[in-house]
Amino acid sequence: EPEVTQTPSHQVTQMGQEVILRCVPISNHLYFYWYRQILGQKVEFLVSFYNNEISEKSEIFDDQFSVERPDGSNFTLKIRSTKLEDSAMYFCASLLSDTQYFGPGTRLTVL
């Protein structure tokens, strides 16, 4: 059964560094998403992506964040200059038939 995959599973970085989180959505899906979950808190929507452009973004998704689908299979989330409060689990999801299917997540730790 096809699955959403994410790499790396865990990323440790220093404050102010750039990180790129990678996702491979399920191949015939058309909508892609990033969510994050700060430890102990609810899962929060960051951004949705369709037809090679952002369709909606949340207040969290400020200028430090960007997404792209560089090669038709990968879907990346870039944080340009990480802050301590960016430490969280980041989930990628893709959509088929009204259902979002989530990847296993990348745990980002900013020191």
Place this chain on the structure above:
Amino acid sequence: AQSVAQPEDQVNVAEGNPLTVKCTYSVSGNPYLFWYVQYPNRGLQFLLKYITGDNLVKGSYGFEAEFNKSQTSFHLKKPSALVSDSALYFCAVRDRGGSNYKLTFGKGTLLTVNP
């Protein structure tokens, strides 16, 4: 704005007993409703959804949920709990009229099934 409330942070049940995890929602239009489960150090796994039709929906692993429009609820149920059902359960909603299908999640309910 859409929102989801899961009033219980934690639910404890004995193995073999029925379980209920509660969820209420608020959307401007008609809802699409979802339940996801998260095992330790794992991602979110889709359990079931309500889109339209029968108010009682059945999903994976013997779980079911009942959509109640008048009470704006979508409680998750299982007739006989297993120890392996112990996990974090999230209810999510999206507005049927939305164009990008973003989900709004509740804060999660930790289900513990005791042997």
